[in-house]
Amino acid sequence: MxxxxxxxxxxxxxxxxxxxxxxxxxxxxxxxxxxxxxxxxxxxxxxxxxxxxxxxxxxxxxxxxxxxxxxxxxxxxxxxxxxxxxxxxxxxxxxxxxxxxxxxxxxxxxxxxxxxxxxxxxxxxxxxxxxxxxxxxxxxxxxxxxxxxxxxxxxxxxxxxxxxxxxxxxxxxxxxxxxxxxxxxxxxxxxxxxxxxxxxxxxxxxGRGSREPLDAKKYREVYDEIFRIATTSDAMKKYHLIGTPVNVAPLNELRALPTRNLESGFFEMTEEISGEAFAENNLARRIACNHCPTACIHIAALKEVYEDEPYFFKTIMISYDYELIYSLGSMLGVGERDGILKLIHRVETYGLDAMSTGVVLSWATEALKKRVITEKDTIIPLDFGDYKGYLKAIDYIYLQPNEFYRNLALGVEKAAEIYGGEEYALSFGGNEMAGYHTGEAAYIGYLIGLRHSHLDNAGYSIDQKLRERLPPEELIDLLVKEEIWRQILSSLVVCFFARGVYTPEVVSKAFEPFGVEISEEELIKRGERIYREKLKLKTNLGYRADKLRIPEKIFNIESFRGKLNKNYISEALSYYRRKYLSI
Amino acid sequence: MAGLLTIKDIEKCVGCGLCMYACARRKVRKPFIGHDHSGILAVSLSGFERGATIIVCKACPDPPCSQVCPTSALIPRKGGGVVYREKLCTGCDNCIEACTIGAIFKRRDGKVALCIHCGYCASYCPHGVIEYISTKQKVSEKQEVIK
Structure with missing residues (x-):
């Protein structure tokens, strides 16, 4: 087959x-x-x-x-x-x-x-x-x-x-x-x-199956080369050790860790919830995806005491990552590791998306403070830092006991449309934001990324790498170029964490044992084609890149380069529309 | 001296299955992609929340799988485990039943796959769960323990 x-x-x-x-x-x-x-x-x-x-x-x-x-x-x-x-x-x-x-x-x-x-x-x-x-x-x-x-x-x-x-x-x-x-x-x-x-x-x-490569010798050679790069070079190191939460502390230092619905990019309790703190105090086991040597999945053990029954405990195993610590931690003002782990576990139980859940709840908390909604809507008080309240609120998102939670279950974009507070409803293209207040590239990246994901084009990484702001046109071209290459990675489909391993050269070589010749240039061409087709499909489904809502709040707080520049973002988006939406 | 695949520290297993895929690739002229020809199975322990392990031949000195083989496709190997003579295998599955730890696997072509202690997989284990040692080493380590 x-x-x-x-x-x-x-x-x-x-x-x-x-x-x-x-x-x-x-x-x-x-x-x-x-x-x-x-x-x-x-x-x-x-x-x-x-x-x-x-x-x-x-x-x-x-x-x-x-x-x-x-x-x-x-x-x-x-x-x-x-x-x-x-x-x-x-x-x-x-x-x-x-x-x-x-x-x-x-x-x-x-x-x-x-x-x-x-x-x-x-x-x-x-x-x-x-x-x-x-x-x-x-x-x-x-x-x-x-x-x-x-x-x-x-x-x-x-x-x-x-x-x-x-x-x-x-x-x-x-x-x-x-x-x-x-x-x-x-x-x-x-x-x-x-x-x-x-x-x-x-x-x-x-699935139980086998197939054979066309060139046996070459297949084993290329395999060994990829295996060697993956296990001995630094390409995957970041994901081995502390895992993705290694980013918590440095992003906080950069004032880029979204905190309390983006009231700030700095969370004063970061020391408690850093990747290092989780690794030292909670990490119990690491596991791997099938056929991946890295084992980046970090599992924490949470031992809970039954207060009314002495010597009766339960221990649950909870997988944590950077995005979860941001969305259910700093974004909700929760600075206790146990609290974050309990929230992650609750989200996992009901099968919710952790990022969206965190952002929806952080919006609700601010909206309640600003009296856009009332406690009659939320049933319980929502306060930044009070994880127990949020645990209950997650139950309500699942149960939807009243109109408010039914609306909240539609996502933050819709909820804010209904109640107001759109200027602090932190979604882009309808998708709740990821945890990077690094600068303009991150936000432009969320907006134009075809999944509205930080992983589409890694704007957050461009922000951190570049000392100076690029001219907006150059930034757009850079973001799109990255997204085009990532279309290849996600068509292959290799883990984005392995992007340092699967360079164009390695990808081209990896095809050879199967009798497929594909040059690096041809790869890029196919990436461009996939990008265009996906954009076309999105457009057919009603996507209007010129009508994207930008929540005003992102302009109110400092990033490590000062406040975000509104004109810069609109210039960049207008260039994007001219150049890429017309194809 | 023949070698043996042994478990060094099973608690370190992350369930990646790299050994399993390596086993399928072990033949220089006929490497397989996938795990149908693999003599190792990587599993979770009733869900990954309880961790992971591998199931592989432990090289019995007196292997029941070979005793129930009607065609002598499996014959005891010096140093433990068996030699698999694939051509003689009728696919009766007696050996699969006989192996108490379930380390013999049914292939889709009707034959079986099992570890032949070639050691190819050991160098692909990224976390030091398995290792390849000489049979002699195993015997002497055992004696060490007995002393």
């Missing part, structure tokens, strides 16, 4: 409305490479642009790349769908065992359409697909327990991926995610709600 190489692609089509499936063998998709490129094409073919994201018309594509499972660090899957959060293109990436399971099952992509009448979960077992009754599982709000039950019932230990939703997805919270292998997530842009709307509780993919 899956050739994994350029010529043929195997697409598994699953229709939930008719409980049927078919496999398509395609030889016309090699230009798309895989992953993002392939998903864009399959979305164009299958999605009606006017589709309601929560109707049976929406389509979900999972796509992997040609290097999975041939090489290490090619451990990610791209999910594409129409986002119920933004109403535009949704794209979310996750690792775990998702990619290798799809590859070993023999597929390049899985397309899911339709809607089941009653709750189901799907089991893909190599060439067979089973539709299983999930009526008993529906209503189990804990995504961890759902995962355990399915793991017990189904075979394929070690060679399967269990992607599932928690209660937030069932209840259509627009920023609900899909969890896989407990600690990895298709977190952003609401794939969990799309699952929920299709009455799809989970997908299990069991």
């Amino acid at each position: 899956n050739s994994g190489f350029a010529d043929r692609k195997y697409i598994l089509n699953i229709d939930l409305s008719s409980y049927s499936y078919s496999v398509e063998e395609r030889d016309d998709l090699s230009e798309q490479i895989g992953g993002t490129g392939l998903a864009v094409e399959l979305m164009k073919e299958n999605l009606k642009p006017s589709a309601d994201p929560l109707s049976e018309e929406n389509v979900i594509v999972f796509a992997i790349g040609p290097f999975t499972p041939a090489y290490p660090l090619a451990s990610k899957t791209v999910a594409m769908f129409k986002s119920p959060l933004t109403g535009n293109l949704g794209e979310s990436h996750a690792g775990g065992r998702s990619a290798t399971s799809i590859a070993n099952a023999g597929y390049d992509a899985i397309v899911i359409r339709g809607r089941s009448e009653k709750p189901v979960y799907i089991v893909v077992d190599n060439e067979r697909v089973h539709f299983r009754d999930a009526r008993v599982l529906w209503g189990i709000e804990d995504s961890l327990i759902t995962g355990r039950i399915i793991a017990e019932r189904e075979k394929g230990r070690g060679i399967r991926s269990i992607m599932r939703i928690g209660g937030a997805g069932e209840r259509l919270v627009r920023f609900a995610g899909v969890m896989t292998e407990t600690y990895r997530h298709f977190g952003r842009l609401g794939l969990g709600a799309v699952f929920g709307s299709k009455k799809l509780k989970a997908i299990v993919i069991i």
Whole structure:
């Protein structure tokens, strides 16, 4: 089955409305490479642009790349769908065992359409697909327990991926995610709600498979080279040791750590919640995505005492990262590690996106202070720093006991549209912001990035690297250039953390054992094409890059270069529109 | 001297499965991509919240898998474990049943995959979970312990 190489692609089509499936063998998709490129094409073919994201018309594509499972660090899957959060293109990436399971099952992509009448979960077992009754599982709000039950019932230990939703997805919270292998997530842009709307509780993919390279000798050589770079050079070091939270302290020093709904870029309790503090006091274990030597997944152990029962404890294992410490820590003014871990665990339980949850709650806190909303809306008082209140509020986002929480579950953009307080509703393109108040490049990056993610074009990194502001035109070109290269990385699909390993030269070389010759220039060309196609798809879905809302608040606080320059941002955006939207 | 794949520190296993993929690549002329031909399985311990481990042949001195093989496809190997003579394997799965730790795996072509203690995987373990030692070393270390 899956050739994994350029010529043929195997697409598994699953229709939930008719409980049927078919496999398509395609030889016309090699230009798309895989992953993002392939998903864009399959979305164009299958999605009606006017589709309601929560109707049976929406389509979900999972796509992997040609290097999975041939090489290490090619451990990610791209999910594409129409986002119920933004109403535009949704794209979310996750690792775990998702990619290798799809590859070993023999597929390049899985397309899911339709809607089941009653709750189901799907089991893909190599060439067979089973539709299983999930009526008993529906209503189990804990995504961890759902995962355990399915793991017990189904075979394929070690060679399967269990992607599932928690209660937030069932209840259509627009920023609900899909969890896989407990600690990895298709977190952003609401794939969990799309699952929920299709009455799809989970997908299990069991894959056992093998294929052979064309050039055996070369394959082993290239493998060894990639393995060597990944394990002995500094390319991945940052992710090995303290993990992504290593950024907490330096960003705070730069006044770039968004704090209390961006009241400041400096959090005075950073010492307590830095990557170093978590590593020293809470880190209990590290685990890896399948076929990745890095093991960047940092797991903390949280021991909790039952106050009314002496000598009775529970210990829960919680995965933490930079973005979670920002969104559920500094952004909410929470400076206790235990409090942050409890919030992360609650978010994981219901299957919510951590960044969106934090930003939604930080907006609600400010809105309550400014009396845009009242305690009648929030039911409980929300105060920066009071994690116990936020735990309760997360319960309410899931339960949606009143109109306010029903609106909050639509995301901060919609909530602010309804109640006001838009100037401090920190979303860009409808997506709640990531944790970088580094300067103009970061914000322009959120705005023009096709996923509205900090990872699209790494504006935050440009801000930090450059001493001087670039002319706005140059900055835009730089951001787009980076995003174009990242289209290749996410089409291959290698982890963005491995971008230092998979240079254009290495990528080109890695194709050779499969009889595919592709020069570095050709790679860039394909990246440009994928970028253009994705932008076109977004535009067809109603994206208007000239109508993006910029929350006024980002201009009020200092960054390490002083206050953000409004004119600079509008000049940059106007250049972007002229140059890139006309193609 | 024949070598043995041994576990150095299983608690360090992060479940990455690099050993599993290495095993499939072990043949110079016929490396496989994927894990169908792999004699190692990387698993989580009922979910990654409890950690990870690998399942691999422990090189029994008196291997039950070879005793139940009707065609002598599996014969005891000097120093522990078995030699797998693939051509003779009928795919009856008796060995899979016989292995108490579940370290023999069914391939999609009907045959089986198991560790032959070649040691190729050991150099790909990024975290020092497994190591390749000489059979002699194993015996002497055991004697050390007994003393």
